[in-house]
Amino acid sequence: MIDHDRLFKELLITFFVEFLQLFLPEVLTYLEPTSLTFLDKEVFTDVTAGERYEADLLVQAQFQGQPSYFLIHVENQATVQASFGQRMFRYFARLYEKYDYPVYPVVVFSYDQPRTPAANTFTVAFPDLAVVQFQYRVIQLNQLHWRDFLQQPNPVAAALMAKMQIDPADRPKVKAECLRLLVTLRLDPARMQLISGFVDTYLRLTPDEEAVFSEELSKIEATEQEQVMELVTSWME
Secondary structure: OOOHHHHHHHHHHHOHHHHHHHHOOOHHHOEEEEEEEEOOOOEEEEOOOOEEEEOOEEEEEEEOOOOOEEEEEEEEEOOOOOOHHHHHHHHHHHHHHHHOOOEEEEEEEOOOOOOOOOOOEEEEEEOOEEEEEEEOEEEEHHHOEHHHHOOOOOHHHHHHHHHOEOOHHHHHHHHHHHHHHHHHOOOOHHHHHHHHHHHHHHOOOOHHHHHHHHHHHOOOOHHHHHHHHHHHHHHHO
């Protein structure tokens, strides 16, 4: 079993500013990047359903030039859940009650199917009154095409291309391109290993695909090819 939440949480904690640069650049216009604090996990119990939930990632940030703070709550959702909007609203309400800060809610939908656009609202309404119209930002990876991120010099792009729209025949090429992009970023070994492991987890190739992958590697620049092969060797070890 793949621990999707752990993989995504490690990626986002390590590259949170890069995540915002890639998907939510408008937030960076009013956030102080040096103020980011990753808060302890929040656990919520749904008494009626008898279930226990943990908020995936909660970050405290300061508004630029102001003494006030806000929270960014990011959930990774690897499966489809009919009541997910309601759960996001409950997270929001409880976080707002506890911290008394504005909460910016974000969800990364990382499932493969379905590819229909996911909802981004939760509403409580009567015929004569809209009591709650709650919105959250949606990043639905299977609605994004990997080619659109190929030239992004961003480590989060190098990782998440592995979960975007990929034609089955392109899987070996996407893996090669993810790793080619990764080695151009000149990250330290630990961070490179984090991303390469993420890519390898979600793009496990068949023997036939491995042969195509090797062909794709032979097409890239020699120095980059050597660095990619070092990453591949580290997986085998």
